Amino acid sequence: MTIQWFPGHMAKARREVTEKLKLVDIIFELVDARIPQSSRNPMIDEIIQHKPRVVLLNKADMADKEVTAEWIRHFKKKGITALAINSQAGTGLKQIVAEAKVLLAEKFDRLRSKGVKPRAIRAMIVGIPNAGKSTLINRLAGKNLAKTGNMPGVTKAQQWIKVGKELELLDTPGILWPKFEDQEVGLKLALTGAIKDAILNLEDVAVYALRFLEENYPVRLEERYNLSPVPEDIVELFDKIGSARGARISGRETDYDKVAELVIRDIRGEKLGPLSFERPSVPAEG
């Protein structure tokens, strides 16, 4: 499997994020709660330097709650504030401003003591494609979407969105790239829809997913496809799912492509319930 990693795109994205960094007090780093490590940009710490940040574990509704709680503890141990959110439904969003205020309390106190008039916190959302950046911006902006005119940026004017009285958000998020030269990271990104299906061999993704489910969520796998027990042999597993779901060619042979497709669709469509594909104790990065 070859997945392209475009150095040119990444360098440009990095440059843009670095430029906008100067305009904000804090970064909201959006990751996919199902794969909080694989959906991060591996150079994020280097890119944002010492800028305060809140890690937002988005799509928490699709992830395993217990595992998400483990991730939050894991980030906390590293001194990073992390929150579980659902941008689509809007849950957990109030906490974002509250945490930003905590992280910036000293800076704002310092400004106040220098006589600077109190102002809203300025923030930018960054994240990999499909992390939910637009959904979150729209949710935060809500009905009160009020663009606050132009503020001089470094190379061009930036638009700000007012979120209540206390927060101003850059209207364009920073796009960062995942590290998908690592095979397993690539498979997880594919499974969660972060990279286009056309780039990947869906059978590889389905094999990876089924092995993962066998190991971590065997009961859900059993129930979804009426398997008892779940066959250990992967071909047999494809065959069983194929016959349970009618994915056959001329009614006889298993249609492996179709099985792969339906398994991936089921996972993405939460037919196997909320799933987390990585835990903090098993780092995804090589």
Ligand SMILES: Nc1nc2c(ncn2[C@@H]2O[C@H](COP(=O)(O)OP(=O)(O)OP(=O)(O)O)[C@@H](O)[C@H]2O)c(=O)[nH]1
């Ligand atoms: N279930 C669930 N789906 C979400 C959530 N947030 C975003 N989505 C969905 O995830 C998909 C991607 O969301 P976008 O907001 O387009 O992601 P983006 O990061 O702006 O994507 P790019 O424009 O590709 O960079 C959409 O189908 C959203 O509806 C969430 O918290 N829960």
